[in-house]
Amino acid sequence: MTIDCQGIKEYIYPFIDGQLDHSISLLVEGHLYGCPLCRLEVEQERNLDALIRRSIPKDKAPYSLREEIFRQIESWAERKNSRFFLPLLKPALITITGVFITFILFSVFNKPFPVFSEAVKGHIRFSQGNLPMGIVSAKAVEVSRWLQENLDFNVRAPDLSIQGAHLQGARVCILKDKRAAYLVYENSGHNLSVYMFEAKGLKFPKTKIVNVNNKIFYLAKEKGYNSALWIDGGIACIFVSDLNEVELLHLASL
Amino acid sequence: MFFWARNKSLKREFEEKILEHIDSLYNLAIRMTQNKQDAEDLVQEASLRAYRYFDKFKPGTNFKAWIMTIARNIYINDYRKKLKEPQKIDFEEVQNSIGLSEISGAQEEIFSESIQAVIDNLPEELRTTIILFYVEGFSYKELAGIMDIPIGTVMSRLYTARQILKKRLSRSIYQKER
Numbered sequence: 556m557t558i559d560c561q562g563i564k565e566y567i568y569p570f571i572d573g574q575l576d577h578s579i580s581l582l583v584e585g586h587l588y589g590c591p592l593c594r595l596e597v598e599q600e601r602n603l604d605a606l607i608r609r610s611i612p613k614d615k616a617p618y619s620l621r622e623e624i625f626r627q628i629e630s631w632a633e634r635k636n637s638r639f640f641l642p643l644l645k646p647a648l649i650t651i652t653g654v655f656i657t658f659i660l661f662s663v664f665n666k667p668f669p670v671f672s673e674a675v676k677g678h679i680r681f682s683q684g685n686l687p688m689g690i691v692s693a694k695a696v697e698v699s700r701w702l703q704e705n706l707d708f709n710v711r712a713p714d715l716s717i718q719g720a721h722l723q724g725a726r727v728c729i730l731k732d733k734r735a736a737y738l739v740y741e742n743s744g745h746n747l748s749v750y751m752f753e754a755k756g757l758k759f760p761k762t763k764i765v766n767v768n769n770k771i772f773y774l775a776k777e778k779g780y781n782s783a784l785w786i787d788g789g790i791a792c793i794f795v796s797d798l799n800e801v802e803l804l805h806l807a808s809l
Numbered sequence: 810m811f812f813w814a815r816n817k818s819l820k821r822e823f824e825e826k827i828l829e830h831i832d833s834l835y836n837l838a839i840r841m842t843q844n845k846q847d848a849e850d851l852v853q854e855a856s857l858r859a860y861r862y863f864d865k866f867k868p869g870t871n872f873k874a875w876i877m878t879i880a881r882n883i884y885i886n887d888y889r890k891k892l893k894e895p896q897k898i899d900f901e902e903v904q905n906s907i908g909l910s911e912i913s914g915a916q917e918e919i920f921s922e923s924i925q926a927v928i929d930n931l932p933e934e935l936r937t938t939i940i941l942f943y944v945e946g947f948s949y950k951e952l953a954g955i956m957d958i959p960i961g962t963v964m965s966r967l968y969t970a971r972q973i974l975k976k977r978l979s980r981s982i983y984q985k986e987r
Contacts, residue, residue: 603975607924608943608944611924611925613832614835616834617849620831620835620853623853624853625824627853628823635861
């Protein structure tokens with residue numbers, strides 16, 4: 556395929572501009588090689604182009620403009636950063652506050668419940684032999700009578716002998732500013748402390764809750780001792796022992 | 810922290826790029842607006858807009874073409890309306906062109922003087938096309954992209970501009986010699 560002098564016309568500018576496809580460019584070159592007239596025309600156009608290129612004014616940006624642009628970019632970057640963070644500030648504060656409150660609540664709830672802690676403390680003191688009994692007796696009736704004499708509320712010493720826990724004695728103690736009956740049982744080598752006090756005003760611990768025979772037991776484990784708390788007829792009862800949870804519940808639920 | 814660091818490196822990268830092309834940008838702006846103050850404002854606006862949308866710029870593509878496009882769009886939307894368009898040139902068929910190989914040094918000087926005036930009197934589309942093509946060396950395809958026109962239109966604008974310049978050239982040389 557070849558092109559003639561007429562056909563080359565539309566390709567001259569793209570040709571000198573270097574914008575022709577390689578194959579067409581080769582065709583144009585082929586024609587120019589054999590056609591001095593077209594060659595001259597292309598040469599003239601090239602000269603005109605060079606002249607135009609040289610003659611077009613080329614203005615340089617004033618230095619102050621560069622400075623101004625950099626200053627604007629700087630201030631925009633600052634604004635952008637603050638704009639990016641400002642809308643985040645409120646949710647961030649809310650989130651932080653939320654996390655903080657959750658943390659506080661969590662630590663409060665996870666704090667050993669005071670009644671349990673005191674009960675366990677008493678149990679440890681007794682186990683170490685540092686808690687003398689007000690009455691030493693294995694007889695529930697005797698102990699109950701003694702308790703009635705020493706307390707302003709009515710409690711009876713539970714008889715746990717069927718479950719294998721034998722009464723040792725009792726005393727009066729203070730549990731969370733309340734006078735409480737403190738009884739000690741022995742169950743095949745394990746000590747069992749039993750606290751009984753008026754449940755009025757007692758805040759229920761946020762601990763593990765189990766339901767045994769329609770009775771609600773609050774369970775806790777502290778310093779290696781299991782505790783179970785329940786309320787019966789206005790009297791709160793706490794069992795503390797190194798017995799495991801199931802054994803403790805077995806004693807408490809009957 | 811990552812946000813700051815990324816922003817900082819993006820900003821530095823942008824500043825380097827804009828510095829590299831600021832003369833081209835300004836030259837285009839002054840040819841388009843034909844007014845120093847407008848040109849400076851336009852360059853500022855284009856630079857800041859480019860910076861704001863720099864995350865949309867695809868790395869590896871032509872930054873110069875990208876920023877020229879932004880500048881041109883700002884000019885079209887914000888400046889062209891308020892500026893008085895220069896007198897349109899009637900694109901009559903150019904018959905009497907002279908042989909350019911015969912131009913002497915003195916004639917070229919005359920031509921250079923008159924060519925600036927001629928360019929300034931061209932319609933904006935042709936001015937911009939000439940600047941982007943001759944000064945900035947964009948290809949037809951890039952020109953089409955920057956001005957958002959088909960390649961055929963780029964070619965016809967260049968053709969028209971060349972014919973006008975050729976015609977003015979012969980006329981100015983003819984007038985000076987007379």
